[in-house]
Amino acid sequence: MADISRRTLLNRALLGTALGGGALLGLTRRVRHQVATPPPPPPAELTAALARQRQLLASYDRVLTTERSRPGLAGLRADVAAHGTALHEVLQHYPGWRLAVTASTSRAAPAPGTSGSPAPAGSAAADPIAALAEASRSAATATTAACLRWPDTEPHAAQVVPLLGSIAACLTSHLQVLR
Amino acid sequence: MTTPSKAADPVVQALQRVLAAQHAAVYSYPVIGVALRDAGQVDRARQLEDRHRDTRDAVLAQLAARHAVPVPAEASYVPPQPVTGPADAQRWALELEQACAAAYRYLLVAPVLAAAAAPTGPAGDGSDAASAAAEQAALRRQALTGLNTAARDATGWRTLLSPTAPTVPFPGL
Numbered sequence: 149m150a151d152i153s154r155r156t157l158l159n160r161a162l163l164g165t166a167l168g169g170g171a172l173l174g175l176t177r178r179v180r181h182q183v184a185t186p187p188p189p190p191p192a193e194l195t196a197a198l199a200r201q202r203q204l205l206a207s208y209d210r211v212l213t214t215e216r217s218r219p220g221l222a223g224l225r226a227d228v229a230a231h232g233t234a235l236h237e238v239l240q241h242y243p244g245w246r247l248a249v250t251a252s253t254s255r256a257a258p259a260p261g262t263s264g265s266p267a268p269a270g271s272a273a274a275d276p277i278a279a280l281a282e283a284s285r286s287a288a289t290a291t292t293a294a295c296l297r298w299p300d301t302e303p304h305a306a307q308v309v310p311l312l313g314s315i316a317a318c319l320t321s322h323l324q325v326l327r
Numbered sequence: 328m329t330t331p332s333k334a335a336d337p338v339v340q341a342l343q344r345v346l347a348a349q350h351a352a353v354y355s356y357p358v359i360g361v362a363l364r365d366a367g368q369v370d371r372a373r374q375l376e377d378r379h380r381d382t383r384d385a386v387l388a389q390l391a392a393r394h395a396v397p398v399p400a401e402a403s404y405v406p407p408q409p410v411t412g413p414a415d416a417q418r419w420a421l422e423l424e425q426a427c428a429a430a431y432r433y434l435l436v437a438p439v440l441a442a443a444a445a446p447t448g449p450a451g452d453g454s455d456a457a458s459a460a461a462e463q464a465a466l467r468r469q470a471l472t473g474l475n476t477a478a479r480d481a482t483g484w485r486t487l488l489s490p491t492a493p494t495v496p497f498p499g500l
Binding site for chain 1: 435439442481482497
């Protein structure tokens with residue numbers, strides 16, 4: 149029988165204890181997988197503003213097919229399209245929005261300058277200009293309310309508050325042309 | 328006397344800009360009215376002069392309440408181009424309203440900038456926080472109302488100057 153020194157015996161005992169302890173920890177401790185949590189969605193006020201803009205743009209597109217010669221109407225449509233572009237740019241600041249847009253490529257979110265789903269058929273009514281005026285008034289009211297509610301301390305408030313304010317003022321000024 | 332901290336307050340700066348725009352309008356609309364030919368437009372210029380005067384007085388009071396020295400009116404205001412006819416007068420009026428819209432747009436941002444610059448310490452009295460929030464909300468309402476009104480009045484003058492493009496997408500920008 150080979151002689152084993154006390155030092156060797158102690159080293160082996162320590163190694164065995166360490167291995168046993170490691171194995172025990174590995175078997176008993178819960179493994180925590182790091183799962184990336186998705187970023188929070190962008191504020192609903194902003195996505196709602198974009199949805200209103202798309203609906204209004206769709207209404208303009210429909211009315212312009214029959215009222216192309218009416219002065220100023222194309223300019224108003226261009227204003228609404230510009231609102232969409234600006235809202236889209238602000239939404240890019242929110243990682244949740246970028247993720248949602250990337251994930252929904254199959255649904256193909258329309259570009260900001262183009263109209264989305266067509267407006268409800270009934271909204272054209274007998275007087276399409278009056279219907280446009282009503283849609284603009286309602287959008288201006290909702291955008292004003294969103295602007296008033298936006299918290300001062302929100303990280304992008306310095307961009308969002310004046311943008312919503314300007315959009316609301318623009319839509320209000322449209323009412324003078326849509327009389 | 329305006330203390331340096333008051334002068335640097337974004338809200339005071341924004342109110343001073345609004346006041347400066349109102350001073351210019353109060354001075355200029357009587358001159359514009361003389362150059363206009365259409366009776367309806369002359370009436371409109373008079374109404375706007377009155378309204379800008381009321382707004383100027385209200386903003387003066389607001390600045391006084393904040394212990395800030397209000398910016399004085401200039402000795403005279405120069406139109407963007409010599410006024411030789413109604414169109415030049417309308418262009419001047421349009422410029423005045425656009426300046427008001429820009430000032431109100433800045434007033435929309437000012438409380439946000441003030442909130443960002445405010446030192447973050449232990450929250451004070453709850454009633455203090457509530458009154459500060461109410462004041463911020465009132466300022467935003469005032470700025471939105473001013474921006475809407477200026478945009479509407481600018482559209483009125485722009486309609487006379489360029490009927491095919493009477494609006495702008497972002498008033499005040």
